[in-house]
Amino acid sequence: MKLKDVIMLLLLAALWGASFLFMRIGAPVLGPLVLIELRVLLACITLVIYALVSRHRIKILHKWWQYLILGATNAAVPFTLISVAELRLDAGLAAILNATTPMFTALTAWLWAKEPFRLKKLYGVILGIIGVSVLVGWGGSGHASHLWLFASFSLLAAVFYGIAGVFSSRHFKGEKPLDMAIGQQLGATLILLPFSLATLPHEIPPRVVLFSVLGLAVMCTAVAYLFYFALIHSVGPLKTLTVTFLVPVFGVIWGGLFLGESITARLIIGLLIILSSVALVANVRFKKRGVKRRPLQKF
Template sequence: MTAPRMGAQEWGLLILLSLLWGGSFFFAKIAVVSVPPLTVALLRVALAAAALHLVRLSLRIDVPRDFGFWRDAFIMGLLNNAIPFGLIFWGQQAIGAGLASILNATTPLFTVLVAHLFTKDERAGFTKIVGVLCGMAGVAVMIGSEVLSGAGSHIAAELAVLGAALSYGFAGVFGRRFRDRPPLVVASGQLTGSSCLLLLPVLLLNQPWKLGLPGLEPALAIIGLALLSTALAYVIFFRILKRAGSTNLSLVTLLIPVSALMLGLLFLGEVVEPHHLAGMALIASGLVSIDGRIWRVLRPA
């Protein structure tokens, strides 16, 4: 079986996905001021699911009626949304966003390990492992050493975010079974599953009927989070997964900090410092190593 590879179109989609998910930090920062994080998560996936089902109906694409698809869609929603969202939100009550970003950037490493154990065509080779380690080092350098000052003081919270990264790794590999399904159908099914799974915890813990209506800015942020950073993003997610495989897809977590930094530079006037550039260079070298073409060029005939 041929190992999945990244072409120019897949790299373009991966960069676009990183921009959409990098932008989610802006939307979430505005939304959680007025709305509890778990409720934001439910609104994010539920509105995104509704939007994708409307698009599906407009295109006259039938929803699968077999039990196996919906069983897998609920499992995917659990692994890719419900578990990681819950763990990250809980962990960030005790640790900062910078440290959480570094921990979450271990997703490609977990994905490489899970894919190596449970697949035959995505075995971890030397170049892929080197690339993942370079990318993780780049994320750490780019975010800055100051965020590590509190590392180790909140072990449970740090393990929770690492657990989320592990869950994303399993989700990437589990999602391979949807390769024969249209990305729009898979994305809408997964988001429907995660919406159902998050509904009961939100009702029990947040009691949303007691919450006041959010202001205009939080409402617009939630809509942007749902439509751009979730609905559109997951259609792209499953398209990349179908074409390039789970380990290549997981590289997006290395690109998200770069996207977030560039968005901050363009729209918030944030300053790019030397360690940011050094980190982006390390990430770029890691992506080149994982892509593999440079090694094939340099390899002796």
């Protein structure tokens, strides 16, 4: 990759990692539903403006019900679940748990699309379970039970991402990425609207929360998607999707820097185990002349 592509990849990982920071700040004040409704609504508006400026003709109505499902499974539901999890979980921990998405995508593809589930993927799933256990802890203590409850919301979000990956691969072949991004955010906005209106806060939130909402919607969603599209066009999906390995690292870094979250040995060990699980499930291969990676495909 050229230097500009490497910089763009790091920026994408940093932005997606920062989304966990902003959700950790915004969710306890606004509530998960209102926070995510603002995220997808503002992101949709930003992407539509970009499409108009770039003279892109938006085409989403011909697949309106598919975009509603995509908006639910790839945005509205998982974003909300992560926000619920971050009412108690640290941003860094939530980011690492979200890295289990390829594991659940592989399981979904096996159960739904009858994709082959080779031994290497099975090892990856087992390793992922071990990594989650290391991160969250085990035993019958109240603290461990408390963590597992909220961690389950984050893991359930990864399950929905897996479902969305298989669904999109079956229903959106040939669709333009920008149309998919706009359709997804619009679908999520419509789905969350009635629920968010019922849970509006009674006071204007602090300035830091408002900035977090803007950062989450505009930078971590709309702008991040544009970086993602640009990288796919420049270096292809194979190298672009290596961002999966970088996002939890940035999530941990941002949580430590801006929220004072502890970066413990357990956190680092759990992170390394889960990233190893991702490598197995994604079938990462190393060769003498560099690294060859298969994409974290939407199976």
